[in-house]
């Protein structure tokens with residue numbers, strides 16, 4: 285599975301100084317390695333997802349490249365050693381291709397995917413991972429994203445309560461899956477057991493930020509932004525952090541657990557009060573409409589229709605189906621933009637491009653027509669794609 289991430293491109297002679305600054309700030313991506321550029325004159329330094337979206341002036345001369353990260357095999361040696369100690373060389377080499385050598389960090393939790401053929405070794409996998417990552421509290425196995433709320437089916441398979449590692453009868457006080465994650469310099473509360481959140485979307489969110497800045501430059505004012513599938517709000521975290529970018533905001537989701545976490549996050553990012561529990565979509569401040577709502581029905585409310593310069597559509601398996609009901613949310617008195625994600629078979633991309641162009645109003649003059657760009661594999665046959673559509677103002 286591809287792991288696209290930010291890398292800082294630094295000429296070889298400057299690497300040492302830059303690396304000192306990056307490590308002092310804790311911005312080096314854990315478990316990834318620094319590698320040479322194609323021309324051999326520079327190094328690509330992998331940045332942690334928690335590193336600020338805008339790096340400080342001292343680093344701003346260096347280009348940021350979004351490309352696939354390379355695993356630091358040395359970090360992994362530990363986990364293989366522990367696994368081999370627990371199971372013996374024979375078993376480890378028998379299932380060589382199946383062991384979960386990659387994993388995702390969510391705060392002090394680690395998420396791994398365990399193939400069916402090695403399910404019977406789940407506790408040994410959990411133990412080996414905990415032994416090789418001393419700062420990890422909880423290990424969860426990921427059964428994939430399910431249902432309308434796109435929640436991951438997560439099972440706690442191991443935990444640490446110093447000085448003990450548990451793979452069964454895990455004490456309830458260490459089993460909480462609610463965590464605070466630092467992404468692009470901002471804290472996000474999330475609980476992947478009850479609401480969708482993925483660290484893998486960070487680079488997507490940074491791309492959205494750069495499109496939003498482009499749209500702001502065209503409109504010459506802060507944007508009205510609508511994120512009707514916002515989950516716990518990670519896309520908004522990056523946008524709100526940018527000064528004078530977000531004017532009015534509508535943020536909603538169909539999952540009440542996500543809305544509860546969204547309120548907690550907005551309270552932190554906006555420094556204003558929001559309810560503690562989920563509430564139906566409503567206006568809380570002159571520039572904030574937040575709450576529980578079915579995205580396909582929001583434009584039926586005249587107060588919310590025709591108001592938004594930037595519309596985010598992040599429900600990739602239903603984006604195309606929902607688009608007709610979302611378009612009326614756009615503010616057509618000026619250029620506007622939709623940024624969406626779609627899951628599709630590679631062979632169907634031309635057809636879906638055609639469909640999207642049919643559904644959407646005309647493309648803004650001088651801008652490219654919306655087109656799916658493959659971001660990564662979703663499964664062997666399906667691709668996760670994104671698109672941006674610049675929409676012409678209505679005469």
Ligand SMILES: C[S@@+](CC[C@H](N)C(=O)[O-])C[C@H]1O[C@@H](n2cnc3c(N)ncnc32)[C@H](O)[C@@H]1O
Nearest residue numbers: 432433434480513514515537538539578579598
């Ligand atoms: C793939 S997640 C994306 C969440 C968030 N934008 C993010 O990047 O983390 C899709 C979200 O859409 C929500 N959802 C599904 N159907 C919906 C609907 N009809 N109206 C509003 N939200 C919906 C789910 O609960 C889920 O939080």
